[in-house]
Amino acid sequence: MADQQSILKTVDLSKRYEDGVLALDHLNLEVRPGEIYCLLGANGAGKTTTINLFLGFIPPTSGTCLINGVDITKDPLEAKKYVSFVSENVMLYGNFTARQNLDFFAKLGGKTALTKADYYQVMRRVSLQEKAFDQRVKNFSKGMRQKLGIAIAIVKDAPAVLLDEPTSGLDPKAAAEFIEIMTELRKEGKAVLMSTHDIFRAKEIGDRVGIMREGLMVMERTRAELQNEDLNRIYIDYMESEAVPTAAA
Amino acid sequence: MLRTVVRKEILDQILSPKFLIVSLLCLVLIPSSLVLNYAGYKNAYREYDASQRETKATTTVFRQPSVLSTFGIGLESVLPKSVTFSKYQTDPKGSQAQNEVLSNINGKLDFVVIVSFLLGLFAILYAGSLVSGEKETGTLKLVLSNPATRSSVITGKFLGGFSVLLIPFAVSTVLGLLILLLEGFPLFETGNLARLAALGVLSILYLAALFSLGLLISTRTHRTSLALLASFFVWIFLTFVIPKMSEPVAGLIRHVPSEEATKANRTQLRNQIEKEKGKALAPLMEKYLNAQGQGKWDWDAYTKERGPVAKSFEDRLAQDLQNFDADYDRLKAVRRALSLNLARLSPASAFTQSALAFCRTGVPDLENFNHSLQTHYLALDQVLFRFQFSDIFESPDGTSRRQMGGDTRPGGKVDYPAFRYQFPSFDAILRSTAPDIVLLVLFNLVFFAAAYYSFIRYDVR
Numbered sequence: 001m002a003d004q005q006s007i008l009k010t011v012d013l014s015k016r017y018e019d020g021v022l023a024l025d026h027l028n029l030e031v032r033p034g035e036i037y038c039l040l041g042a043n044g045a046g047k048t049t050t051i052n053l054f055l056g057f058i059p060p061t062s063g064t065c066l067i068n069g070v071d072i073t074k075d076p077l078e079a080k081k082y083v084s085f086v087s088e089n090v091m092l093y094g095n096f097t098a099r100q101n102l103d104f105f106a107k108l109g110g111k112t113a114l115t116k117a118d119y120y121q122v123m124r125r126v127s128l129q130e131k132a133f134d135q136r137v138k139n140f141s142k143g144m145r146q147k148l149g150i151a152i153a154i155v156k157d158a159p160a161v162l163l164d165e166p167t168s169g170l171d172p173k174a175a176a177e178f179i180e181i182m183t184e185l186r187k188e189g190k191a192v193l194m195s196t197h198d199i200f201r202a203k204e205i206g207d208r209v210g211i212m213r214e215g216l217m218v219m220e221r222t223r224a225e226l227q228n229e230d231l232n233r234i235y236i237d238y239m240e241s242e243a244v245p246t247a248a249a
Numbered sequence: 250m251l252r253t254v255v256r257k258e259i260l261d262q263i264l265s266p267k268f269l270i271v272s273l274l275c276l277v278l279i280p281s282s283l284v285l286n287y288a289g290y291k292n293a294y295r296e297y298d299a300s301q302r303e304t305k306a307t308t309t310v311f312r313q314p315s316v317l318s319t320f321g322i323g324l325e326s327v328l329p330k331s332v333t334f335s336k337y338q339t340d341p342k343g344s345q346a347q348n349e350v351l352s353n354i355n356g357k358l359d360f361v362v363i364v365s366f367l368l369g370l371f372a373i374l375y376a377g378s379l380v381s382g383e384k385e386t387g388t389l390k391l392v393l394s395n396p397a398t399r400s401s402v403i404t405g406k407f408l409g410g411f412s413v414l415l416i417p418f419a420v421s422t423v424l425g426l427l428i429l430l431l432e433g434f435p436l437f438e439t440g441n442l443a444r445l446a447a448l449g450v451l452s453i454l455y456l457a458a459l460f461s462l463g464l465l466i467s468t469r470t471h472r473t474s475l476a477l478l479a480s481f482f483v484w485i486f487l488t489f490v491i492p493k494m495s496e497p498v499a500g501l502i503r504h505v506p507s508e509e510a511t512k513a514n515r516t517q518l519r520n521q522i523e524k525e526k527g528k529a530l531a532p533l534m535e536k537y538l539n540a541q542g543q544g545k546w547d548w549d550a551y552t553k554e555r556g557p558v559a560k561s562f563e564d565r566l567a568q569d570l571q572n573f574d575a576d577y578d579r580l581k582a583v584r585r586a587l588s589l590n591l592a593r594l595s596p597a598s599a600f601t602q603s604a605l606a607f608c609r610t611g612v613p614d615l616e617n618f619n620h621s622l623q624t625h626y627l628a629l630d631q632v633l634f635r636f637q638f639s640d641i642f643e644s645p646d647g648t649s650r651r652q653m654g655g656d657t658r659p660g661g662k663v664d665y666p667a668f669r670y671q672f673p674s675f676d677a678i679l680r681s682t683a684p685d686i687v688l689l690v691l692f693n694l695v696f697f698a699a700a701y702y703s704f705i706r707y708d709v710r
Contacts, residue, residue, distance in 0.1 A: 048710075055394045057709030077396045085394035091386035093257075095264035107253045108395040152391070162394075 005069070006030035007082070007160045007191035008037075008054065013063035015049050015215075023049040025215040026063065031191040033159065036182060038206035039195040040235060045212040047195035051162050054193070055085060067160055081110060084158045088165035090149030094138030098123060098148050101137055102155060109156035119155070126151045127177050143174035150181055161185060163194040167201055179205055203231045211238050251401040251408075258409025262375075263416075271371050272417035278367065279418075280425035282358050287319040287429055293330075300331065308633070309333040310625060310668035312618065315609035316435060317444060321361035323610030328618055334626055336634040337519060337570050360422075361604045364452045365597050368418060370484050372456045375414050376463025377480035379406045380704065381470045390709055403464070403704040407697065411460050415453070422449070440675055444607045447679075451607070454689040455600035459484070461696035462596075468703040491595035499588035505580045515573055519566065526562035527641045530555055534642055538653070552655055559638065578619070585612070593685065596692045603685035609672045613681045617673050628666035633658070 008031035015024040024046045031037040039047045052058050053065050056076040065072045068082035092101045102119045106112075123133055126147040137145065146166065153161055167175045175198075182205050185192055196202055202209050203226055211219040211234070218238050221229070262268055293314040301311045311331045318325045329341030380403075383389035392402060426436065426445075436442055463480050470476040506514075537551035589612065592598035605611030626634075636658035642651045673681070 052710060055390075055709075057390065057393060059708075077398065080394065080396040083394070085391060087387050087390055089387060090391075091388055092391075093261055093388060094386075095261055100260070104253065104257045105391065105395065108250070108392065108397050110396060149391075156395075 006032050006066075007068050008162075008193050009066040010050070010053070011064045011066070013050070013053060013065055014061045015046075015053060015058065016061045022215050024053070024060075027215075027217055029193075029210070029217065031160070031193050033189045033191050034186055035207045036186055036192040036194065036205050038202035038209045039193065039212060040197070040199060040202055040209060041195075041212035042239060044214075046215040047212055048164055049215075050212075051085075051164050051193070051195055054083065054162055056080065082158050083160040083162055084109075084153035084156045086146075086149045086153050086161070086163045086166050088168050089142070090145045092137045092145060092148060092152075095136060097134045097136055098128065098140075098151075099133055101148060102151060105152045106155045109158070111155060111157070114155065122151045122155045123148070125154065126181060142169055143171060146170060146174065146178070150178070154181075154185075159189070160191045160193070163192065163196075165196055166194060167196060167198050175201065199232050199235055211235060213238060250397050251405050254397065254402055254405025255409040255412075258379075258406055259413055262410055262413035267375065268413060268417075271375075271414070272420075274367065275417040275421035276424070278358075278363050279360060279421035280428055282360060282363060283319055283425040283429055284432065286322065286357075286359050287432055287434055289322075290314055290316055290319050293318075293325075297330070304331075307663070307665040308335065308629060310622075310670075312670055315614070315672065317441065317608040318359075318610045319429065319434065320359060320445065320448060321605045321608035321610055322357040322359050323361070323605035323608060324612070324615050325610045326357075328610075328615060332622055334629050334634075336630075336637050336639070337566070339622055339626060360425075360448075361601060361608065364418075364455065364604070365601050366488060368414075368452075368456055369459050369488060369597055370481075372411075372414055372459040373463035373466075373480045373484050374477055376407075376410060376460045377467050377476040378473045379410050379464060380467035381476035382467075382473045384471050385473050393709055399705050399707075400701065403468075403701055407461065407464060407700075410464075411457060414456065414460065418452070418456070443675055444609075444678075447607045447675075448604055451600055451604050451686070451689065454686070454693060455596055455604075458596045458689055458692035458696055459487075461693055461700055465696055465700035465703060468700050468707060487595040488597045492592045492598045492601075495588045495592035495598070498591055499584050503580070503584040503587055505584045506577075511577050515570065518569060518573060522562055522566040522569065523639075523641050524643065526559055526566075527643060529558055529562065530640055531642060533558065534640070534653075548655070552657060555638070555640065556657070559640070563638070582616075593688055596689060599685040599688045599692070603682035603689070606673075606678045606682045609678075613673045613678060618670060621668075621670055625666065625668050632663055632665065 008029070010027050010029045013024060013027040013029075014022070016022045023044075027046070027050060029037070029050070039050065041047050049058070053060055054067065054072060056072045056079065059073060067079040070079040070082065072079040093104070096104070099116065099119050102122065103114075106114050106119075120130075120133060124130070128144060128147045128151065132140065132144060137148065140148070150166075167178055170178060179201065182192060182194075186205075186207075194202075194206075206226075207223050209221050209226060209231065210217050219234065221231075221234075294316075297311050297313055304311075309331055312328060314325060331341075333340045380389070383392070393399065426434075430436055436445070462483065466479050466483065467476050470479060533551055533554055537547040537554070589598075589602060593602070602611060606613050637654065637656050639652060639654040642653075643649070
């Protein structure tokens, strides 16, 4: 896996906001094909900033952010072809049906030749109920919207998937279904970067887990390393220590 | 990509409840206002036609109402229905004070007012939620995570959203026009079609300007409620505050005496010269008109000999009154131009002024009609007034006063000049509204460029 080229990569990536807050401090991160990387950390640790930088929503203060080898700052349109995004609270267009939402975002992602059958297939894959396919999204529950959000990410068929707190607020069944879909994406060779507060899910599906604090990556462990460790304990230790620890292997 | 965003925006807006509300209001208000105002025009025209045929007084002229007042009543109610001329005097009937034109052009419910107020409000509110709404729900993040340029997103929002606003407007207007045609509206006569086409273009320019302004507000806010509130306040400021404040501010900068005070001053000036003339003519009156009730009354001799004596006074009086009127008109024109220019800071005012000009009920018509009256007075003076005289004699102690009038015109029928008010031509209106049209285009460019720049520079968080 170490020999494979990274799909998602940051090199000394930093972000200081206009109000002076250093949200990200020289982050070096790589996510390879077929790998799920879970970013843990408290609110304000820099997880969402990292995702926003990958998507080109905000410019970096320094460093580079590469998607499939393309610098998002230099060629954002090309870079965005290789990444899908699922946000924390997928809202979508309430006046549209599930299929209309899927159709719009598929076209926006460059998939212009998909048929109704293709959309139905993707929605079945994320376990969205058949009767919901042509219902207006404003009547959907959070779980249903989250599934549709993942369907939108899948239909784009990009090599990288970014997820910002995707399991937040989901019921256990929906969360379990989500884990299943992530596992399938890994099998398909997608590079998945997921920010989350959910330590147990991170340990369950993460091939690597990184803990962030105050813009720094303070810890990174592989799945193998975490087999015999208590991730919950490690997380609490890092959060409670007074000084911000430097990055650890 | 732009086509995808435009199609999505059109579909999203059409499916929203606000589209239904705007459509219903447009379908009710636009055709009904057109039908009612056309009925009002027909009544006014019947009155005009009957008055013109029945009235024998040939020094009275009537103003033909504009058929396009069906679309914009504007100054129709300010301009007089008829004007009666007499020596040194022009007496308009059925008119209001012309000092404050801006207060009078937004009064009645008509097409221009509906576009200016109602659709203007819809335009700014419609656009106000376009970007802020997507920021609030988070869909903007999802959109921008795709390989779509921000310029195509903001341009698509403008094109799609604005097209949807135009649908109920266009459908209601066409429906209203069809009903008007059934009612006998002369759409294809005397350039009405061209004027209405210009009115349509101005309406689109105005609504696009407010839509762009709403889009700008939307790009600067993160919550729909805040965007709508800000849009509403901006609309109030542009539609009410600026136009309503322009006249008082212009009045402070350029004071113009009231019509009543001016009329009193004019009468005083006239009386003064008349009095001087009376004193100069007093010996002749004593000689021929038997002031003390003694001797022979010789009117013909008096009329013949008074001419050389009275001429200098009458020439002076005519000149002084002409100067007095011209000065007052100039003062009014300067103040009016100042208030109209101040009001032009608002797109609503620029639209209303230019739209009413094309409806022939705007400021150019006011000026054109007043000019026509002056020209007609001079023509009447040539054939009638210059032969009429009126002499006033006061006793030295001022206790008694006599007035005598006559006519030195050679016999025969008076060849009265015809008065037919000529509306300003299309070219003349185009020239007079050029600043407003340029301003509306500028408002569009500035507001959209600002919205575009703001959206391009926006940090998505």
